[in-house]
């Protein structure tokens with residue numbers, strides 16, 4: 312967290328805790344005073360003023376890489392098929408790897424092919440367009456490049472043993488998707504979501520590794536195979552002219568820095584970029600996308616940046632590459648539900664985190680463009696199997712009964728969001744809508760754009776654009792805010808409810824960090840994107856700076872008056 316933001320939030324929280332001393336959580340919450348209202352109005356006004364957003368994206372997760380919490384019925388069916396095959400064996404299907412391994416090739420193929428065929432169709436792309444999105448992020452696993460399942464033979468004749476079903480199946484569906492995207496004038500960002508051996512151990516990488524070492528860059532051939540796949544992606548999708556919908560290639564999703572040495576990840580990023588530049592001709596505008604690897608905001612500023620060659624020389628010498636740091640886009644993912652501290656946050660702290668997060672990213676933009684490429688409406692981790700098949704939620708403590716992880720923190724509450732929307736309380740709905748509005752507003756104004764996770768799910772409502780929109784919890788169109796006017800001021804008719812939600816008079820206000828959450832789920836482009844269009848750097852306007860100052864002064868006055 313940058314110092315300014317840190318002091319700013321610390322200051323605010325101090326102020327608030329001063330407000331809130333001695334007031335119990337059950338006490339009736341009061342509305343905001345005019346002074347407090349003014350604070351929020353000042354704060355949000357700056358976010359609505361100049362919406363020059365480029366990316367308004369949606370991910371179609373859980374399609375070509377399956378995820379148990381997105382389509383639980385697929386995994387339940389797999390388990391019952393496995394029981395039919397061998398009722399006496401212990402069945403534990405927790406990810407696509409164990410699904411394929413347990414069922415064997417033919418049964419997995421039938422099940423998965425049916426899923427690919429039915430879960431996403433042309434109609435989804437048409438709806439994505441009419442809903443106002445301009446970009447689709449499509450996750451795909453490395454195993455899409457498997458060429459002979461019997462021999463575990465991959466592209467470039469590399470052998471890598473795994474049980475995955477492929478033989479070109481996923482690439483066939485990807486091609487359909489690209490045709491639909493072209494038809495509906497949607498831009499596409501391809502995302503290598505699972506790397507050989509798993510780059511993060513999350514089930515959404517294909518292979519869940521809760522406790523052990525990760526295989527990526529450690530097991531034989533994982534590096535060679537990754538490079539071969541990158542080369543094929545670049546040769547296939549670059550230089551396709553302005554008819555091709557592919558505007559960005561994300562080389563690998565969420566490599567888990569910490570479990571994998573960050574210097575190894577960095578070196579791979581350079582090798583990928585070298586390959587990319589060697590395959591890209593000078594008139595091609597496809598953007599090279601890197602995930603932040605769970606490093607703090609600003610970590611990648613000097614990397615892949617020709618102004619700081621001494622930094623890149625440490626890892627790799629880009630031979631003769633002619634590029635601008637603006638050609639490399641940094642993808643940040645942000646959720647507020649994967650630590651006990653985040654889950655215990657007040658609604659105010661949650662929104663304040665988003666504000667600080669957007670401000671931090673804004674400071675990166677002169678180095679690299681940056682999007683919040685994953686975020687959701689979730690304020691708890693209660694969606695069934697969100698943390699994995701058989702794993703509970705931190706929110707109600709069941710996580711710690713179903714894993715080897717432990718905590719001293721008390722459970723936050725009782726899970727309700729895994730239930731159907733009809734069972735949600737109005738209070739919970741309000742919080743989800745406010746959280747979504749705050750993220751839309753701030754990411755639209757302070758970053759190169761945003762990509763919501765996810766287009767649809769079977770029953771994980773907080774992660775499901777279609778269900779959220781249907782329940783009127785996601786603004787449609789995206790700037791049709793309920794809690795704010797177009798100029799950022801608060802709608803009077805909602806101000807008291809927002810104040811109750813955003814400034815609950817509790818003593819539990821928690822200051823949490825703005826760094827990327829440790830763990831993902833389990834985590835432009837109007838017209839044709841050109842590199843320069845993708846990366847418009849918005850200058851932080853004087854007006855904005857002035858409003859922050861005004862805000863700080865107001866807060867100082869507020870504190871002084873207490």
Ligand SMILES: *[C@@H]1O[C@H](CO)[C@@H](O)[C@H](O)[C@H]1NC(C)=O
Pocket residue numbers: 357360361852854855
């Ligand atoms: C928004 O942009 C317009 C035109 O570029 C400018 O006049 C105005 O000051 C900006 N407002 C803010 C709040 O940045």
Ligand SMILES: *[C@@H]1O[C@H](CO)[C@@H](O)[C@H](O)[C@H]1NC(C)=O
Pocket residue numbers: 382384385388422425426
């Ligand atoms: C699961 O099995 C049921 C019953 O056979 C079937 O209706 C459904 O389509 C299957 N779902 C998936 C995702 O395979």
Ligand SMILES: *[C@@H]1O[C@H](CO)[C@@H](O)[C@H](O)[C@H]1NC(C)=O
Pocket residue numbers: 397398399400401
């Ligand atoms: C069924 O599973 C059991 C236990 O894993 C195993 O011993 C047996 O050989 C399996 N039977 C078949 C037909 O695969």
Ligand SMILES: *[C@@H]1O[C@H](CO)[C@@H](O)[C@H](O)[C@H]1NC(C)=O
Pocket residue numbers: 400401
């Ligand atoms: C099946 O799982 C149970 C409980 O985990 C265990 O006691 C048993 O030995 C396992 N059986 C086989 C054949 O692996």
Ligand SMILES: *[C@@H]1O[C@H](CO)[C@@H](O)[C@H](O)[C@H]1NC(C)=O
Pocket residue numbers: 415417
């Ligand atoms: C899988 O299907 C193929 C083609 O239909 C068939 O030749 C093969 O014997 C099947 N394998 C098994 C293990 O059933």
Ligand SMILES: *[C@@H]1O[C@H](CO)[C@@H](O)[C@H](O)[C@H]1NC(C)=O
Pocket residue numbers: 467468
């Ligand atoms: C892969 O192996 C096949 C058969 O041995 C050979 O014809 C082909 O040229 C090889 N491809 C590459 C990229 O080495």
Ligand SMILES: *[C@@H]1O[C@H](CO)[C@@H](O)[C@H](O)[C@H]1NC(C)=O
Pocket residue numbers: 531
């Ligand atoms: C990995 O490669 C090394 C060197 O080629 C070899 O000695 C070793 O047996 C390989 N390990 C595995 C698990 O294949």
Ligand SMILES: *[C@@H]1O[C@H](CO)[C@@H](O)[C@H](O)[C@H]1NC(C)=O
Pocket residue numbers: 549550551552553592593594595596
């Ligand atoms: C470079 O790519 C463009 C499309 O981006 C294509 O039209 C052109 O033919 C390519 N030129 C070369 C030399 O490959």
Ligand SMILES: *[C@@H]1O[C@H](CO)[C@@H](O)[C@H](O)[C@H]1NC(C)=O
Pocket residue numbers: 552553594595596841842843
């Ligand atoms: C790439 O961007 C440049 C500058 O905007 C544009 O002239 C060119 O046509 C674009 N290339 C393609 C293939 O769209």
Ligand SMILES: *[C@@H]1O[C@H](CO)[C@@H](O)[C@H](O)[C@H]1NC(C)=O
Pocket residue numbers: 624625626627628
């Ligand atoms: C890159 O080049 C510099 C200067 O020529 C050299 O000092 C450095 O060791 C090289 N780095 C790598 C990783 O090869």
Ligand SMILES: *[C@@H]1O[C@H](CO)[C@@H](O)[C@H](O)[C@H]1NC(C)=O
Pocket residue numbers: 707708709712
């Ligand atoms: C976790 O296990 C403890 C001890 O068995 C039990 O008291 C508690 O209710 C469990 N919590 C949940 C949420 O299942």
Ligand SMILES: *[C@@H]1O[C@H](CO)[C@@H](O)[C@H](O)[C@H]1NC(C)=O
Pocket residue numbers: 783787788791793
């Ligand atoms: C904005 O959303 C409201 C529901 O919250 C809806 O009634 C209204 O039609 C929407 N406005 C537009 C312009 O679509």
